[in-house]
Amino acid sequence: MKYFNNVLDSIGNTPLIKINKLCSETKAKVLAKVETTNPGNSVKDRMALKMIEDAEEQGLIKPGGTIVEGTSGNTGMGLALACIVKGYKLICVLNDKQSKEKMDILRAVGAEVVVCPTAVEPDDPRSYYSVSKRLAEETPNSWYVNQYDNLSNRKAHYESTGPEIWEQTEGKITHFVVGVGTGGTISGVGKFLKEKNPNIKIWGIDTYGSVFKKYHETGIFDENEIYPYITEGIGEDILPANVDFKIIDAFEKVQIKMLQFIQENLPEKKVFL
Numbered sequence: 001m002k003y004f005n006n007v008l009d010s011i012g013n014t015p016l017i018k019i020n021k022l023c024s025e026t027k028a029k030v031l032a033k034v035e036t037t038n039p040g041n042s043v044k045d046r047m048a049l050k051m052i053e054d055a056e057e058q059g060l061i062k063p064g065g066t067i068v069e070g071t072s073g074n075t076g077m078g079l080a081l082a083c084i085v086k087g088y089k090l091i092c093v094l095n096d097k098q099s100k101e102k103m104d105i106l107r108a109v110g111a112e113v114v115v116c117p118t119a120v121e122p123d124d125p126r127s128y129y130s131v132s133k134r135l136a137e138e139t140p141n142s143w144y145v146n147q148y149d150n151l152s153n154r155k156a157h158y159e160s161t162g163p164e165i166w167e168q169t170e171g172k173i174t175h176f177v178v179g180v181g182t183g184g185t186i187s188g189v190g191k192f193l194k195e196k197n198p199n200i201k202i203w204g205i206d207t208y209g210s211v212f213k214k215y216h217e218t219g220i221f222d223e224n225e226i227y228p229y230i231t232e233g234i235g236e237d238i239l240p241a242n243v244d245f246k247i248i249d250a251f252e253k254v255q256i257k258m259l260q261f262i263q264e265n266l267p268e269k270k271v272f273l
């Protein structure tokens with residue numbers, strides 16, 4: 001019989017699917033690595049499991065302990081699956097811009113969900129960074145994952161996502177394009193691919209309202225670049241340790257700007273930002 005021993009063993013080995021219609025204007029072959037086929041429905045399953053396994057190895061989590069993390073929802077889902085299998089409790093701290101569905105599904109898989117305001121500075125005590133840290137300090141036998149600075153995150157992609165892409169493309173990949181949030185995916189995959197072939201270009205997708213593109217191009221952390229935006233999961237108002245700017249060749253910014261979104265979609269409502 002062919003089966004996985006538990007849900008965690010089914011993470012990874014996701015398919016590459018050719019994008020035909022969306023990319024019909026380019027001669028390039030554009031392939032999407034469809035990470036939604038992971039059991040938690042996103043690429044984050046890979047790093048969530050790796051961060052927990054490394055923490056277990058280092059003795060940072062004890063049996064029956066509580067895992068605390070600030071997440072846009074997808075890391076939370078990966079952590080939740082691992083917590084179910086391994087018997088840990090989970091507290092997920094989310095921004096109020098994340099969809100209600102993400103909050104509901106995290107609760108459905110057993111996590112406690114704490115919601116924080118998006119539109120505050122990272123070092124504000126109400127921010128989701130500060131609240132996650134505080135909850136970890138206050139909760140006995142707990143461990144704060146910190147996907148931004150926890151380097152097991154990018155290691156997961158160096159060990160699994162990168163090699164899969166290299167093998168699936170038979171080493172013919174020329175450009176890797178990916179959204180950048182914590183930077184784990186781009187840095188781990190990018191490092192692996194550049195070690196195989198330094199000519200492969202690594203392009204990051206950033207959002208308006210995020211600091212990455214300007215920092216990469218100028219070395220300046222420009223607070224004027226920061227404002228609230230709708231896009232979930234990518235772009236940051238901090239520089240996570242997982243972003244390895246050296247291996248990234250270029251950043252491109254994508255919409256959606258929150259103000260523009262509101263003006264286009266809710267023109268009849270008065271909105272104060």
Ligand SMILES: Cc1ncc(COP(=O)(O)O)c(C=O)c1O
Nearest residue numbers: 042074180181182183184185233
């Ligand atoms: C679905 C999804 N894709 C991509 C990203 C960004 O990936 P990374 O954090 O590895 O830079 C995120 C981050 O939260 C995400 O939730």
